[in-house]
Amino acid sequence: MNPQFLADGILTGALLGLGGVGLTLTYSILRFANFVHGDFLTAGAYLALVLAGVLSQFLGGDGIGPFSFGWPLILALPIAMAATGVLALLLDWMLFRRLRRRGEEIVLVMASFGASLALRSLIEFAFTPEPKYYSQDLQIALPLGFGVRATPDQLAVVALAAASGLVLHVLLTRTAVGRAMRAVAENPDLARVAGIDPARVVRTTWWLGGGLAALAGVFLGLTVQIRPYMGFDLLLPLFAGVIVGGVGSVPGALAGGMIVGIAEALAVPIIGAAWRGGVAFLLLLAVLLVRPQGLFGMER
Amino acid sequence: MTALTVENIVAGYESGMPIVRDVSFSLDAGEIVTVIGPNGAGKSTLTKAIAGLVPERTGCVLMDGKPITAPAHALAHVGIAFVPQTENVFTRLTIRENLQIGAALLPRARRAGRIDAVLDMFPDLATRPTLAAGRLSGGQRQMLAIARALIAEPRVLLLDEPSAGLSPALVEGVFSSIAAIAAGGVSVALVEQNVAAALRIAHRALVLVEGRVAHDGPADPLRSGKLLARLFLGGTGDDPVT
Numbered sequence: 001m002n003p004q005f006l007a008d009g010i011l012t013g014a015l016l017g018l019g020g021v022g023l024t025l026t027y028s029i030l031r032f033a034n035f036v037h038g039d040f041l042t043a044g045a046y047l048a049l050v051l052a053g054v055l056s057q058f059l060g061g062d063g064i065g066p067f068s069f070g071w072p073l074i075l076a077l078p079i080a081m082a083a084t085g086v087l088a089l090l091l092d093w094m095l096f097r098r099l100r101r102r103g104e105e106i107v108l109v110m111a112s113f114g115a116s117l118a119l120r121s122l123i124e125f126a127f128t129p130e131p132k133y134y135s136q137d138l139q140i141a142l143p144l145g146f147g148v149r150a151t152p153d154q155l156a157v158v159a160l161a162a163a164s165g166l167v168l169h170v171l172l173t174r175t176a177v178g179r180a181m182r183a184v185a186e187n188p189d190l191a192r193v194a195g196i197d198p199a200r201v202v203r204t205t206w207w208l209g210g211g212l213a214a215l216a217g218v219f220l221g222l223t224v225q226i227r228p229y230m231g232f233d234l235l236l237p238l239f240a241g242v243i244v245g246g247v248g249s250v251p252g253a254l255a256g257g258m259i260v261g262i263a264e265a266l267a268v269p270i271i272g273a274a275w276r277g278g279v280a281f282l283l284l285l286a287v288l289l290v291r292p293q294g295l296f297g298m299e300r
Numbered sequence: 301m302t303a304l305t306v307e308n309i310v311a312g313y314e315s316g317m318p319i320v321r322d323v324s325f326s327l328d329a330g331e332i333v334t335v336i337g338p339n340g341a342g343k344s345t346l347t348k349a350i351a352g353l354v355p356e357r358t359g360c361v362l363m364d365g366k367p368i369t370a371p372a373h374a375l376a377h378v379g380i381a382f383v384p385q386t387e388n389v390f391t392r393l394t395i396r397e398n399l400q401i402g403a404a405l406l407p408r409a410r411r412a413g414r415i416d417a418v419l420d421m422f423p424d425l426a427t428r429p430t431l432a433a434g435r436l437s438g439g440q441r442q443m444l445a446i447a448r449a450l451i452a453e454p455r456v457l458l459l460d461e462p463s464a465g466l467s468p469a470l471v472e473g474v475f476s477s478i479a480a481i482a483a484g485g486v487s488v489a490l491v492e493q494n495v496a497a498a499l500r501i502a503h504r505a506l507v508l509v510e511g512r513v514a515h516d517g518p519a520d521p522l523r524s525g526k527l528l529a530r531l532f533l534g535g536t537g538d539d540p541v542t
Binding site: 190193 | 351352353371372373374375376377381382384387388389390391392393397400401402404405448452
């Protein structure tokens, strides 16, 4: 087997893991499958594109060192993350907060499906279906040994995704906010009597989930392209990664995303690229049948 | 001095179908009041109603004579801690993290010291603070649940069947801890099915039958069992014991 497929799988897995972390947080704390998450990813990518475009007027558009991106995108990234977090909060305030009171999960899921469609159409209307790029510069893939090649951007994305996962793990395990989020995810009533304000945790979750989706979106845009359906197309592998890793588990989302990414990439030489999407579906089914709580999930 | 006053609580899970009907009682500082009664009498619903976890509730809960209007999550901030009967620890969090959740109500500078102090009270928990609470035995979970509730130094502790599912030896340990907690000045409302054990440590007993208070008085007269049997069967505490 060509190890290049494994390298490609690691890159895809890093993106799926990062996108999956936000999804697993919203899934476990807000208790519904949020279909808008993929479109938060798209929105974040486009917001960073616009912001980087504006900033490049003042800072210039040259890449730093071997990378295709420069200071405009680096500065645009945290702003796009924060803005996507605000977008998620706004959507919760306008839509989900009201429906949550009724306590019916299926209503929330269908509402998220509708919101996803609306947001995606809005993005397509504003930016057209034509793919966009953060940089048109050609990047030369560097030889890494064993016949594996990767561009500097791809290496940066894998490193930054790993670092982001680590930061998030520390946030969730070493801070009061993180403990409160894990507590509400497991038992909202007990969290409430323990003095945790669930509404505050829900707001934090939307903001963090939106921000992480934007981060994954920018990384995806950097290594592939930016288009209105980029997040929606990633939904199945994102959900598969979250469920493989165990809903509610951040390390699980990272590991599950990596497993799905690598499995998809390794399947390409065997079953062809056209069928790679089915691998995520098969993995999802297998985990639900054999170990429904996922690799890192705990049985109740 | 009265710490907690419950006035005319009517509570249930569906509108127009109350489980607790017009219950009033008070709890003095350092007092243990056990809430006992037959199955389905509304004992657990009463504690949940006080803790703000029951959707339909009328009546009033007062702390130091002042009505509490805050939402459930704010009760812990006014000094009321609640330990549910089941699912009373965060199983995915470690012992220390469970305690840190409780300690978050305290000023930052006091948190670590208070966690150490509570771990001293429950030595079983102190040996493995990084163990996930889901891996603890039933008795250890109960201890952790009480420890988590105590850590923020509440003035009122609501306990819903802390002996449920525990071996007799563990029950003794749990009840000794509750007596020690009350001796420290904490008021305890103790819902219990293990009536004999609860009456041994309680100062007063509130007997609920079909959601109403059938008896509210000292625990001593109920220890003989005859009066209690009559109350459980629907009699009143005023009838002579035969």
